[in-house]
Amino acid sequence: MAHDTGHxxxxxxxxxxxxxxxxxxxxxxxxxxxxAFARTLSPWLFGISALLFSGGLVGGLVxxxxxxxxxxxxxxxxxxxxxxxxxxxxxxxxxxxxAVGLIWKVxxxxxxxxxxxxxxxxxxxxxxxxxxxxxxxxxxTWWVWDARLTAELILLFLYFGYLALQSAIEDRRAAARxxxxxxxxxxxxxxxxxxxxxWWSTLHQGATLTKFGKPSIELSMLMPLLAMTLGFxxxxxxxxxxxxxxxxxxxxxxTAWVRELTTVTEAR
Amino acid sequence: xxxxxxxxxxxxxxTYVWSAYALAAVVLIWNIVQPLRRERQLLRxxxxxxxxxxxxx
Numbered sequence: 001m002a003h004d005t006g007h008x009x010x011x012x013x014x015x016x017x018x019x020x021x022x023x024x025x026x027x028x029x030x031x032x033x034x035x036a037f038a039r040t041l042s043p044w045l046f047g048i049s050a051l052l053f054s055g056g057l058v059g060g061l062v063x064x065x066x067x068x069x070x071x072x073x074x075x076x077x078x079x080x081x082x083x084x085x086x087x088x089x090x091x092x093x094x095x096x097x098x099a100v101g102l103i104w105k106v107x108x109x110x111x112x113x114x115x116x117x118x119x120x121x122x123x124x125x126x127x128x129x130x131x132x133x134x135x136x137x138x139x140x141t142w143w144v145w146d147a148r149l150t151a152e153l154i155l156l157f158l159y160f161g162y163l164a165l166q167s168a169i170e171d172r173r174a175a176a177r178x179x180x181x182x183x184x185x186x187x188x189x190x191x192x193x194x195x196x197x198x199w200w201s202t203l204h205q206g207a208t209l210t211k212f213g214k215p216s217i218e219l220s221m222l223m224p225l226l227a228m229t230l231g232f233x234x235x236x237x238x239x240x241x242x243x244x245x246x247x248x249x250x251x252x253x254x255t256a257w258v259r260e261l262t263t264v265t266e267a268r
Numbered sequence: 269x270x271x272x273x274x275x276x277x278x279x280x281x282x283t284y285v286w287s288a289y290a291l292a293a294v295v296l297i298w299n300i301v302q303p304l305r306r307e308r309q310l311l312r313x314x315x316x317x318x319x320x321x322x323x324x325x
Contacts, residue, residue: 071281072280072281073281079289181296249307
């Protein structure tokens with residue numbers, strides 16, 4: 001249609017381009033397409049994360065030397081730090097996806113946000129528990145009410161709050177809206193967790209890795225940490241895709257494509 | 269190379285280190301297994317629901 005006359009063509013091109021991108025996004029963000037995409041991608045992510053985990057575990061538990069101050073107890077870092085980072089990362093994904101669902105009414109935004117919450121809650125719990133197991137031998141206490149630990153505990157309550165809203169509100173769209181508002185407000189907690197060790201005095205040690213300057217950690221200790229961190233992240237992505245598939249099936253159970261998909265699965 | 273006993277002793281921190289890794293294993297396995305099982309159950313129950321419609325046209 002745009003090619004009717006030469007001179008209109010120029011004016012239309014940018015519109016065409018944006019609408020093309022918009023269409024691409026909408027197609028990708030449509031539940032059937034996302035479902036198919038998630039089915040293809042998740043096995044690969046599970047595989048990659050298994051490789052990273054095996055590398056990270058061998059490197060962290062066997063190859064890395066004991067810390068000169070903390071001895072072998074420092075090896076808890078290989079699960080504590082990746083799970084703490086993931087607990088915050090998952091929260092940002094949840095809040096962003098929730099915002100996309102809330103503002104642009106993209107259904108996949110609601111679905112992804114909802115799928116994030118149980119994953120995030122579980123890794124926040126793991127970060128707190130492993131921190132406690134590291135704190136006892138190093139600080140002499142399981143828990144202190146300092147800023148870092150308290151802010152991470154608040155993160156756990158934010159996840160619980162989100163999950164409680166999802167199970168309390170019957171209507172999925174309304175639950176997603178309420179959850180998104182809670183998640184977005186709770187984002188203020190994330191920089192507080194991150195900077196807490198700099199802003200307030202604490203028992204918690206400072207950052208191991210910083211964007212600027214040399215990391216305060218030996219390379220043979222650092223490599224397993226990076227492997228485990230990536231392993232946790234890819235596992236998160238894989239699990240998120242599986243959870244999103246479940247949410248899509250529930251959200252869309254009355255649509256023709258889900259009916260078709262489930263009857264095909266049943267016949268197999 | 270450390271001996272196996274030394275490895276498991278973790279320089280005296282065995283309880284803390286291995287409890288932390290055991291907890292991690294539990295959380296990771298739960299994260300993997302729970303949604304995969306839920307998906308299988310969902311597909312089955314949605315498939316059964318779809319059947320009668322197919323059987324009685």
